[in-house]
Amino acid sequence: MAPSLSTNLPPEQQSASQADRFTRAREVQAVALLEDYVEMIGDLIAEHGEARVADIAERMGVAQPTATKAIARLKREGLATSRPYRGVFLTDDGAALADRVRARHRTVVALLIAVGVPETTAELDAEGIEHHVSEGTLAAFEAYLAQQNRNK
């Protein structure tokens, strides 16, 4: 039997099957959009005190009904609330997710820059990469950055 994600071995000793890896990538992708919306709504609230649908759509680079539909999914998943013709708000869960996502985003950009990726390229690629960075990889990135700071 091929090693799988559901094996009871410590993560270091597991070697996920190729199918497991693809499945994981698909699962990540299913939540990536929610992560980006939630992070960005948090930014808007911090900057302007509110997050309007039109602003959300503009920042995401989508049409306004597309943003409205995404917000409906955020609400369905308990990450946001909204009052019609008023703004969009994050639930506690949503705000917590936004904070985690924002921190991870910054760490990924910093890691890319640290290994020599030009800043603009790092910002561009990080927007997609971040969602696939697991806890373990994030920890390694942070350790690497901390080490580099000590040696600078």
Next chain:
Amino acid sequence: MAPSLSTNLPPEQQSASQADRFTRAREVQAVALLEDYVEMIGDLIAEHGEARVADIAERMGVAQPTATKAIARLKREGLATSRPYRGVFLTDDGAALADRVRARHRTVVALLIAVGVPETTAELDAEGIEHHVSEGTLAAFEAYLAQQNRNK
């Protein structure tokens, strides 16, 4: 007007808007599946001399009709051909894409390991990360790895 991806500045001087970055991530995601299929079909042909639908589905971790549908898209995009109830074959374009994708995949895994990510975690995360690694980031990764090899 905000700087955009379509500006005529050299990439180093551009700073893409947040919407540009999200749009880029969406575009990448639209081709990620094709990349994974093509790379994997290439692997199957190299290993077994042929790529059967059932094997493709198993390696991708999807149901067989899902693989059949993906193969239909590969054919539509000129990356593969197939003969019903026989195997799936890569076109020249498909084979070239497979090689690029495979090389990039290996570089991403190597980079992650080089900065301290455990090997199993690196393999897992790379499957999603790779698709968002641009030419510029890939070049930086290769330079970093070459430098590290010199210093070892």
Next chain:
DNA sequence: GCCGATTTATAGCCATCGCTATACTTATTG
């Protein structure tokens, strides 16, 4: 307070990517 401008919601369309159930074709075996 009304009216036009702005913002948001709704309707309806399309493509992609999953799935199960089932039909059809090819391979194998007695």
Next chain:
DNA sequence: CAATAAGTATAGCGATGGCTATAAATCGGC
């Protein structure tokens, strides 16, 4: 060579995430 097994294709469904067009609600200025 007939019957069964295995592999593949097809049909049909649902969720997601885009879009345009249009209706409805709110806001601001007068």
